[in-house]
Amino acid sequence: MALYKVEAVVLRTREYGEADKIVTLYSREEGKLHGIAKGARRPRSRLAGGMQPFTHVRLMLWRGRNLDTVSQCEIVAAFGPLREDLTRLAHASYVVDLVDEVTRERDANQDLFLTLLGTLHLLAWDQRPVLATRMFEARLLVLSGFRPVLDQCAGCQGSLGADGRRWFSAAAGGLVCPNCRVRERHAIAVSGGTVAALGHLLTADLRRLGVLRPSTQIERELEAVLRAAWDYRIERPLRSLAFLAAVRETPPPAKVAKGPPAQGVRPEED
Amino acid sequence: MIYPEPVARLIDALTRLPGIGPKTAQRLAFFILKRPADEAQALAGAIVAARTQVVTCSRCHNLTDTDPCRLCSDESRDRTMLCVVQEPRDVAAMERTREYRGLYHVLHGAISPLDGVGPDDLRVRELVARLHDGSVSEVILATNPNVEGEATALYLARLIRSVTPAVRVTRIARGLPVGGDLEYADEVTLSKALEGRREL
Numbered sequence A: 001m002a003l004y005k006v007e008a009v010v011l012r013t014r015e016y017g018e019a020d021k022i023v024t025l026y027s028r029e030e031g032k033l034h035g036i037a038k039g040a041r042r043p044r045s046r047l048a049g050g051m052q053p054f055t056h057v058r059l060m061l062w063r064g065r066n067l068d069t070v071s072q073c074e075i076v077a078a079f080g081p082l083r084e085d086l087t088r089l090a091h092a093s094y095v096v097d098l099v100d101e102v103t104r105e106r107d108a109n110q111d112l113f114l115t116l117l118g119t120l121h122l123l124a125w126d127q128r129p130v131l132a133t134r135m136f137e138a139r140l141l142v143l144s145g146f147r148p149v150l151d152q153c154a155g156c157q158g159s160l161g162a163d164g165r166r167w168f169s170a171a172a173g174g175l176v177c178p179n180c181r182v183r184e185r186h187a188i189a190v191s192g193g194t195v196a197a198l199g200h201l202l203t204a205d206l207r208r209l210g211v212l213r214p215s216t217q218i219e220r221e222l223e224a225v226l227r228a229a230w231d232y233r234i235e236r237p238l239r240s241l242a243f244l245a246a247v248r249e250t251p252p253p254a255k256v257a258k259g260p261p262a263q264g265v266r267p268e269e270d
Numbered sequence B: 001m002i003y004p005e006p007v008a009r010l011i012d013a014l015t016r017l018p019g020i021g022p023k024t025a026q027r028l029a030f031f032i033l034k035r036p037a038d039e040a041q042a043l044a045g046a047i048v049a050a051r052t053q054v055v056t057c058s059r060c061h062n063l064t065d066t067d068p069c070r071l072c073s074d075e076s077r078d079r080t081m082l083c084v085v086q087e088p089r090d091v092a093a094m095e096r097t098r099e100y101r102g103l104y105h106v107l108h109g110a111i112s113p114l115d116g117v118g119p120d121d122l123r124v125r126e127l128v129a130r131l132h133d134g135s136v137s138e139v140i141l142a143t144n145p146n147v148e149g150e151a152t153a154l155y156l157a158r159l160i161r162s163v164t165p166a167v168r169v170t171r172i173a174r175g176l177p178v179g180g181d182l183e184y185a186d187e188v189t190l191s192k193a194l195e196g197r198r199e200l
Helices: A086-102 A110-125 A129-143 A192-203 A206-211 A216-234 A239-249 B005-015 B022-034 B037-053 B088-096 B124-131 B147-163 B187-195
Strands: A003-016 A020-027 A031-037 A056-062 A068-077 A166-169 A174-176 A188-190 B078-085 B102-106 B138-141 B168-171
Touching: A003 A031, A003 A086, A003 A110, A020 A086, A020 A110, A086 A110, A086 A129, A086 A216, A086 A239, A086 B147, A110 A129, A110 A206, A129 A192, A129 A206, A129 A216, A166 A192, A188 A216, A192 A216, B005 B022, B022 B037, B078 B088, B078 B124, B088 B102, B102 B124, B124 B147, B138 B147, B147 B168
Parallel strands: A031 A068, B078 B102, B078 B138, B138 B168
Antiparallel strands: A003 A020, A003 A056, A020 A031, A056 A068, A166 A174, A166 A188
């Protein structure tokens, strides 16, 4: 049977030819795959709405020699807020970029699919998209087989020492003891609170993200640790990271008193 | 090579055009060869003229052969409205409506977080500079209704509000295509149409 169904999240799209799109999907059934959505750039296309990044869709695809052709598309969740808020959009772009970078084609991982979906939910509706991104970074480490070692020294398997200060080494793959730390020149100093928060991000239920209330200090350390862990794994700077940084630097919208909008004209919402 | 060298070169050049494969290129080349010499001359002349005479307008950054372009120098146009579009062909699309009488600003692209296209790669600084003289009272963000276009619109809205708070920023509506069929509209489009409903 050449026609098959998948449930997937659209990771990215690329224009192809006059009106087509090549889409990169992460599906529950088959993992990452590429498909061609014919005519998806025409305004009246049935596929246009669904063939956009971050959309959760159910698809019918025709198996082709190189690319599969999207024949039908039903939107399960569009995650609208991701397209209506610059910060959320930047975080979601980074998350899908990371998935695209670390996964191989046709290598299904249902846990990864569900984690991605859960993260997009949090990014769209949770108050703290930054923390959702940290959680995803941590979970993806586990799902790709790089679970950071937090209970003993990742270098010598010995004790981490009684001192509350901890050192994280991306190269060693976790915390390192004071002795091993000397060799790990890029190790990052972290507090006990950060280690506990990281442990929570690695294991807790996605819906229990709300109980975590890290201080600014811990948040900064979490970001540094997870950034270092991923930089070590992927070796190539992700383009979406530059955008995330640019969004951070853009001044937040100054709230201004707006005059009454003209008939039928709605001022753009942030 | 089966073809004489000049013909092969022509076919090769035509193959570089978008949507033209080797077979089509061959057909076009032989069509050109069959036509009178002055027609081929005119075609070649038109290509060279377009390439050498067209520049981007120093004000709106649309493609033009005069600087400032005809739209920017047209005194009858409303100078308080500025419509921001992604590409020069979007200006043509807006002009076809005959509804809009303001000025334009062409960004030459859209912000794309996943492709590494940021605000610095677009004509954003030039847009902000145009707003500073105070003549523009409304900016209409007419970027495409896809993720890249939305990202660009959100970014510009944020930026314009912070540097020139007096300027009103609006976004073109998203919804059902005229002559379309409700049943065949996708969920996102339909919900956008519902969101942007108007009183009759």
